Amino acid sequence: MPAPDDFDYDAALAACAQGQRQALAQIYARESRYLLGVALRIVRQRQHAEDVLHDAFVAIWQRATTFDAARGAGRGWIYSVVRNTALNWVRNNARDVPVDEETGAALEDEMAVQHHASTRDAGETRVDLGRLDGCLDRLEPGRRECIVLAYVDGCSHGEIAERTQTPLGTVKAWIQRGMRALRECMT
Structure with a gap:
């Protein structure tokens, strides 16, 4: 993840929550290449990483209203959405994707958190x-x-x-x- 600049991610997410498509386009223009890298490290295939990135941006658009700046930075929230979307993709396609030790550990931790939250x-x-x-x-x-x-x-x-x-x-x-x-x- 590159060093942040003066772009206001929190405000961009608030604008997305209000239906301003240009705000999502600005986030995409600034972060998509880095977010694709996050997805690619997890799913290991570019085509699948591109699909994950698309799904993640749809989720960012749809869930922008749930972002709470009091709980964390907007940029971190965006990266978390992409990471979680990629981990979900791997979990749903686990038989088809070889995972490295780091991704495997992240999947185990994510599944433990989800199980704990559901109970x-x-x-x-x-x-x-x-x-x-x-x-x-x-x-x-x-x-x-x-x-x-x-x-x-x-x-x-x-x-x-x-x-x-x-x-x-x-x-x-x-x-x-x-x-x-x-x-x-x-x-």
Whole structure:
């Protein structure tokens, strides 16, 4: 994910929510090549990645009203939509797509989150989110940052290593150990 410029992603999403197609076109013009890269790393075939990107932009358009700037940055939300759309595509076509270790781990975590969310009511979910916040606070800053970049911003391990100026192997280990610590803390 390239460094952000002065473009206001939150305002563009608000404009999408109001039905302004030009706002979606601006997001597409600024981010599509990077978002295609995110999808391609996950689905591994360009044609499928292009389909994922299309579906993700349809979802961005349709769900722009659900974006809440208080919960995170608009740009991160956009990347999360693309990442989740790609992971859903892989999950639905798992027999046809060889996945690497990173994508496999992301799929497992995503399925665990979805299973957990489907078995909880809203009140229990809020309590768990509060516990998760406390568990994240217990992690050392480097591990916490890597997990947030991976699971909130949708960055790959390589992108995280580049952003944090940390060796790739260290990033992978921090995420793996951090996720293990979060699982233990949450149980």
